[in-house]
Each structure stands twice: as structure tokens, then as C-alpha cells.
Amino acid sequence: MDEKLTIQDIARLAGVSKSSVSRVLNNYPAISQELRERVMRVVREYNFVPNVTARGLAGGKTRLVGVLTPPLTWPAVPEMLRGVAEYIERTSYEMVLYSVNFENPTHTDVVDRILSLRMVSGLLAILPCDLTPHLLKHFERGLPMVMINDQEPPERFPCPWVGVDNRTGGYQATRHLLDLGYRRIAHVMGPKRYYCAQERYEGYCQALREAGLEPDPELLLQGEFDPASGRRCARELFARERKRWPEAIFVANDQMAYGFLEVAEEQGIQIPQEIALVGFDDNLVSSHVRPPLTTVRQPFSQMGAKAIELLLKMVDPDHLLPRVRAAEGMGNAGAGMTSATTAPSSAADGSDHQLREPSAPYRSDGTIHIQLETSLVVRASSVPA
Amino acid sequence: MDEKLTIQDIARLAGVSKSSVSRVLNNYPAISQELRERVMRVVREYNFVPNVTARGLAGGKTRLVGVLTPPLTWPAVPEMLRGVAEYIERTSYEMVLYSVNFENPTHTDVVDRILSLRMVSGLLAILPCDLTPHLLKHFERGLPMVMINDQEPPERFPCPWVGVDNRTGGYQATRHLLDLGYRRIAHVMGPKRYYCAQERYEGYCQALREAGLEPDPELLLQGEFDPASGRRCARELFARERKRWPEAIFVANDQMAYGFLEVAEEQGIQIPQEIALVGFDDNLVSSHVRPPLTTVRQPFSQMGAKAIELLLKMVDPDHLLPRVRAAEGMGNAGAGMTSATTAPSSAADGSDHQLREPSAPYRSDGTIHIQLETSLVVRASSVPA
DNA sequence: TATAACATTGAAACCGGTTTCCGTCAAGAC
């Protein structure tokens, strides 16, 4: 049905000029109602959709945003992308996924190749690890960019940033254990070079101190955020004489907590009866492990949605306006407007327009940082059923 | 450094015409060595990368392929995409990710909108559920397409298809349990409307019959491929009087097996001591649940890689030829060729050129179907440590 | 040696839109 019509064909069919069709399609203000209707009738009748490529060339802006991620098999990444996809689905933009394996030493080349194509009008960088400095160079050269990156303090980011308050998260976890009556609470810390690991640790310390306890160096273990290091820490701990065991452990991420659970299982140590466990992240798996893991939930999907919202606002402040755009004319004609007038809202909070409101999270230098909240999810690993 | 140079600028700098630059960039055969070098020197010096959008417009083909997926939080999807991403990373194509929520009733509109943009030169449809008929319409209208879809018999697909041999998979699972000496083996079947569920069931029956056993209707349960139905089946089974219990269970997918494990845990039933369990899929989680799940592994990542390889071969048979393409001139200049001469191979099997080889899996009507092999992964849920 | 055939390369058309520039026409100002 919808053969390759061009704007020229539509113009001819409607008895007007190319430029008029273009103007109608782009909702140019000074257009008479009559002309608009005449064109739109033909557009709808023939199910016309303007060629994106041509649009991109002529208009200088592609309706594409790039999303750079680590391999999708990393925990949390799919959840973030779900948030991104749900938001994007409601706009007229599309997402180009660059899933790169950061272990490949040529990754900076990959990024350069990607970006030099100038195909995307903006980039969302998700957990780009050691690629951050390289990416920031592109940002400084003018590429609109938003980062989700908890390895460094947000203050240090010159570009917009979305993340959570890890300190409060660490506090929540520890406080939960304190509330349950535990006093000897250990912490398995993430890599010190990661800011989020430091913050979680500080939250842990703060909670302890508020409860009149001083963090005990003997109860602080160093992990690497992966299950293997979790296992190592568990073995180290369980090898101690029993009276030197902690009553509870706050592990800095769920991955390491899984390692802990495995070793506990192997050695027949009951969780939470002998040791209570709290993780951090609330990965999809965490409710399925045995026992289900109490953990501090990061709203990954919401983070993705907020981040892409931010990015699109930078690229195109009107990206969610109910503009009459050709793509809407298709499908079941007539109902075209409905999907467009429903502006997407990343969460159910209705807090759009952030970039324009005075309450927007501008930093003093004008950079936008958004910090979402973590929440404690209580499961059996800290509280027996 | 790499400001927006055009092919015109390069032509001027090299003292040749636009067309010559274009020809060099596209490795047109009839080009003198001298001209080629003259142009390439400038291209490299200025780190020139031709504008993809313009290329797309003029050449009529965008270097973009679409990948349509269910939400990435579905099991297996991220793994398939990893395979896709790894393959694509080595080509000059990019992937546009359309992650749609199939529960949204407007999904056919979404697909129409996507495809009518004509932005992608091909589509890889991953587990598109009830969208299949709609997608096939687009295929028949000429959109290059590959499907990963195990809901219907491959024979019924008019389009290229990648999947596994579910029958053999079911056979492997059951055979494993038989080899361990079990005789009363139950099966929790997936939805009957899914072809893969039927196939797995048939493999189960075949293995039993080969062992001289007749499938017992009492030992056949009906699930829905989700954890909830797994729990339901488990409760139903465990509620029976003990002597009517099976010795082992082949559950048609890992998700349902998780439900089984949960209920077993609740009711204090030891696995595998009291009942052995085998799943299907080998999702990422399956090695982490307690006890780790014995399961039939589907090579998801390889499926993704094969599928995208197939698609790119349809769209552009030369997509992996070491053509001298401009994008390669950048990065660390000089080493440009290296990445191009390394043709990507989806697996370590070196079995490229499939579409050209006589051994290619053409069906009688010319359609390509690729069936990969499953493999049994033995873990503690079927064999005590 | 004249000519056909071929290898190279430049000029120009084209891909399908957006946007600038300019002419037309009608309403409001003087």
C-alpha cells in the first residue's frame, strides 16, 4: 500500500508545492487551515511517511540517539535499557545501540568510529567504565551527552548525570540490620577506586556511628563487585574462629552477595539464622536466589528513563510536544493524534519540564545532576520467614 | 580535530573531483593506484569520515539494521543481543534497537511506524510473539528479515529463521535422567500452542520409549513457561501422596524450574535427593539458583550472531569484505586495514559463506533455516555433589 | 599509421527532504 512516495508526489497530488507540504508536515506556524487540510488529506490517504534519511540530511539532525552500554549480559543494564526503550517508544526518536565490550582494548577506536559517523544527535553512556575520559572529550567538543556512571563523584562530571544516592543506600542497609538488633555488622566493600563503593561504605559507617558503634576494621572486607570476590570474602570470614564472626553483613553489591550465599550453602551455614545478609542493587536475580536477598534497590529502569529524557531535552527541547508529524498519520488513520498528545512521562511522578523549572537540579556551574532514591527491599536473607 | 569536512573539501585538498573521492572511498575497481593514494593520504590526514546520512540518501541504503525485541528484561534476550552486538561491531553496520512491549495493544502500530520510516535496511525479529503474522506481511512486501521464533514450526516460516532443535533438546534432558537410573520421570510442558513446547515434549516421549517406558499421562503437567506456573505445578505434584511422586522431572524451561525450586524449598523437599530436576534454556540465572540447575543449554548468543550474519548477507552480501572504507581510515591512522581484514566470524567454527556453499541450509523453496544444537549442562539439581 | 577498445576521471544529475528568498495578495494605516 505505502509505496515509496516522495514529498514531491504528495505536493502534486495535493496541487501545492514541495515546500508547502514540508511546512505542513513540520507544523510550521504560518500555514492556512485550508492548505494544511488539503495536504493532510492526501498524506493520510496515501499513508505517506517522509524519508528519515533525507530529513536527516536536509535538516541537519537525525532522529537518532545513541546508547552506549557494556554487554547486555551485565546485571542492571537490561533494566536500564527497558526504561530507555519505554520512554523512546513514545517519542519520534529511535535508539542506536552500541553495546561494546570494554575489555576489548580497541574500544576507544570503536567509540570514535561510532561518533565520527555523526549519525546520532546525542549519546547516553551507560556505565562506560574507563571510557569516561574519552567520552568526555567528545562531550566537550559539543556532543550532547548524559552519563549513568557511579565510578566517580558526580561533582567531577562536566556532563549531565543520573544516578542514585549511594551513601543513603549504604545507610539504609546498615540501619536495617541495626534495627533488627544486630551489632557486629561486617561490610564487604566494593573496589575503593569506585566512588559508589566509598559512598556505600560511608553510609555504613554513618549508620553505625549513629547507633553508637565504631566501624571495626576487622569487619571490613575488600571485594571487587563480582561473585568470585564474594566467595573469597566469605571463605575468609568463615575460616575465622566462630566468636570472631559478625552477626550480619552488608555486602556492597548483589553479585558479591551471591558469592557469599554460595559459600554459605557449601559450608552449611544458615542464612539468616547464623548470619544475616544484605546486598545492594536488587538485580533481577536477587529475588530468586535462596534465600531471597534483602537488598537496597536501585531504580534502574527509572534511571534509564530519566537519563534519556534528559538527553532528548538537550537535543530537542520539544521532542515530546504533540507536534503534527507525518509518522502519526499512518497506522489506523484518524487516531493518529492520540499517541502524540500523550506526552511520555518517565515515571508516574509527572515531574517533567525539569530543565526549565527553577527547581531543576542545576549545579552551580549549570550542569545537571539527577539523583534518584534507593529503597530497601526486605527479603529472607536478613529476616527469617 | 575532525571538523565537518565534506567529500568536496577532500576533493579540493587532493586536487581531484568529488566523484573520484567517492570512488576511492568505495573501493571502485577502475582507479589508478596513484589517485587512490593521493586521496587516501588526505583522508587519513584530516581523519575524514563520510556522512552516513548523505550516504544513505544517495546510495539508497542505510547502514542500519533494526532489531526488534521484547523487553530486555526477558530471559535470553540480552544474551542473544550480545551475539548480535559482537557481530555487528565488526561490520560497518549499526543496530537500531526496537524494544517493544508486546503487551501493549498498539504494538502493530509501533511496528508500522518503525518500518515505514524505512530507516533500516533489514530487520531481525527476536521472539516477536503474536506479532509474527504482521511482520511476515512486511517481509512479503520486500523487507529483508530474519526471525528467531520458536513458537511455530520452522516449515511454516516463509522467511529465514534461526533456532534450535527442541526435540533433540527434550531428548537430551530426558535421556540424562534415564541414564541416572530414574524411571518415573515427569514432564512439565510449556504452552501447547508453542511449537517448541510440543517438540520438547516429543523428545521426552521419544527418550522414554527408547528406554522401553511409556509416557504416563499422570506425570504430564501443563505449565505456561513462567515461574508462577512452575510453582503451581510443583504444588500440585507435591500435594499428591508420596508414592505417586515422580523420581525426576524434566521442566520445559528454566523459568518454570525456578518456580519448582522455590516450592521445594518452602516445603523442605530436597533436590535432587528426593526429586531430580532438569530445565531447558540455561538462562544466566540457572547456575546461580540453589541448587544450580541442570538444564539444556540453548546457544542464545550464537543464535543472535548467526541471525544477524544471515540478515546482513541478505542485505549486503559483501558486508564483511575487507573493503577499504573511509571509516577505517580514522582512529590510529595507518592501522586502518587491520580491523577490516579480520572478517567477523560468528562463532569459532569458521563456517562462514553459508549462503553460498552448497551445504547451505536452504529449504526446498529456497528459504534459509538454521538450526543450532543444544547441549546438556549438568549441575547439582539432577546429580548430588 | 589510423582506429577500435579500454582504462580513468571529471561534470552533472540525482536521492528526498528543509530552508531561504522573494513575489503575491489582502487587510490596516494615513
Added chain:
DNA sequence: GTCTTGACGGAAACCGGTTTCAATGTTATA
């Protein structure tokens, strides 16, 4: 009843490449 002003819409330039077509210089053929 002219003149100004602004709304409206058409013609044409432009975005940055690819590809067709034709011209040129060479080499093989007769």
C-alpha cells in the same frame, strides 16, 4: 484611494554523498 505591513506559498538553493554520462588519454588491433 494609495502605501505599509504581514501572512502565505512557490521557486530554487542546499544538505553531502552516489552514480550516470561523457570526455580524455592509452594501448591493442588491423
